[in-house]
Amino acid sequence: MFEKIDEHSIIKIFLEVLGQPKPGYSRIGDDVAYLPAGGGEVVVKCDMLVGETDVPQGMTCREAARKAFVSVVSDFAAKGVKPEAALVSLGIPPILKLEDVRNLALGVKDAKEEFGFQFIGGDTNEAKDLVIDCIMVGRAERIVERSGAKIGDVLLVTGDFGYTGAGLYILKRYGRVGSGFAERAISAVVRPKPPLELGLALAEKKLMSSSIDSSDGLALSLYTLAESSSAKIVIYNMPAAPELTDFCEEHGLNPEELVFYSGEEYEIVFTTPKENLDEVQRLAKSFGRYVRAIGEVTEGRSVVEFITSCKRKILERRGWIHLNRSDRTKIRPESATEAD
């Protein structure tokens, strides 16, 4: 069957799958999109997903589209901003079929229903790569800053780390297989779940003195908080995913590498005064999440120290930087790391 993919057929599919936004918002297909008038600062975030570099083998179009939205929702979660409306700019490579376009639309729908925003439009183009640029708009009375960490604050994370690095490793070598740990690790890559509700609740109750999401890797998130708040962060509890050590031992990998440098976990890394700890834990529990205290903010120059049972060392300041992606996929075996 001859499939004609043009701007109109793509808009038609998106309309069929997603429908029009609720009253007060512009209609899909309008010349410009708009949100109803409202108070607070207008918050905007764009994040581009590129097929070649951001979509690992084994990930579906639907998952890729949903994940593109996860990356903007994750920032909103960490900053305490409720997603309100989203647009998407698409670059469609010639290889894509109408069925793939429908799956992209379904991925946007998954995100829309999960994170509760209105989908209000976008743009379509032909491109060599699959390009999904998500634009999220929200409004906020107060945005949680990176720079509010105080000496004595506890450093917390909203989940386990290491899954995404392990997931990419498994996907690359064995494809989309496995159960137990492998399944959870792959799921962390193809279907990450940013703690949006928890982030919004923590922000609303002013329980985060500083925060950032962990999309560029835990180490870099910690450094960003330390540098923005001009303080030292000491990590005494590595938030390793359960069974990560077994997995690493089996595959000759270094758990520390996977926990601190995998990236794309979309968890919140934040600080709070010690006296808030119980309330934070209760709140997390009420959303079916848990937070883990992994360190504290201390006086000193802006570095991140990592204390293990036997030693105290400065954590390497690196992460996953776009256009320099070798950092990310290079999951080094334990032996190599020792030589660094």
Added chain:
Amino acid sequence: MFEKIDEHSIIKIFLEVLGQPKPGYSRIGDDVAYLPAGGGEVVVKCDMLVGETDVPQGMTCREAARKAFVSVVSDFAAKGVKPEAALVSLGIPPILKLEDVRNLALGVKDAKEEFGFQFIGGDTNEAKDLVIDCIMVGRAERIVERSGAKIGDVLLVTGDFGYTGAGLYILKRYGRVGSGFAERAISAVVRPKPPLELGLALAEKKLMSSSIDSSDGLALSLYTLAESSSAKIVIYNMPAAPELTDFCEEHGLNPEELVFYSGEEYEIVFTTPKENLDEVQRLAKSFGRYVRAIGEVTEGRSVVEFITSCKRKILERRGWIHLNRSDRTKIRPESATEAD
């Protein structure tokens, strides 16, 4: 010299070239961008420019980046929305040098200074194509609709048509050469000037009953207005660029084809009650622009008729549709058009 292009070097260059936005706006480099609180609907538009398909040979990186913003500014002009803040998502192909990135930033700066918005951030990625996705945010008390044209209204355009088709034709065959008409035609392609101030003033004075920009071609803009307003539009005056007939004669092209189907003119196509005509003309003159009455809105089904000295015919409903670009570059010689 070894050039390292990564996220940080790109952000650094953009910061050097563009600087931080004025107080009240988020800083470039923040996790999310925001605009100060304010009244009115929040208007958002995204438009993706892809190097392979949207940047003709002979156009510089700086012009491409500026033009990417022109395409969103043009919609804002037609809708009467003042551009307030912009973001840009970049896909950077490996072939690009740091100097090219600087030129992209300079193009954004050109647009920023010309159209008066704050540049508040974006995202960078590696991609096979050069991808520039512009996101513009503004606020408006009232958005000029496509659907407000009334029977008896005059149909106007803010400029001459045919330049862009001729410019692409010249660029493709002869490169960036010529003076007089050729220079103006090429300039229309590489440095289009959307009538932003005029559009805002027309909207503020409620002098547009309906409007749309002409980025997808004049014919399609006219059809969109006719269909949205459930009326017939009759064109009695083809807004051909001066000397277009000479150019077409010389090259065996059909002026009608170039005027109605070139696209990317970024002019405003709008309707207004007849009694506003003088005021509209005076206003245009005050901005160094002129508007041309080219037709009227009449009763009938949603079509566009074109009356020339000898005949009355239905204008073909087609334009330049993304992912179906043959329509655009196929500038047909006069003889071929007659056969249609």
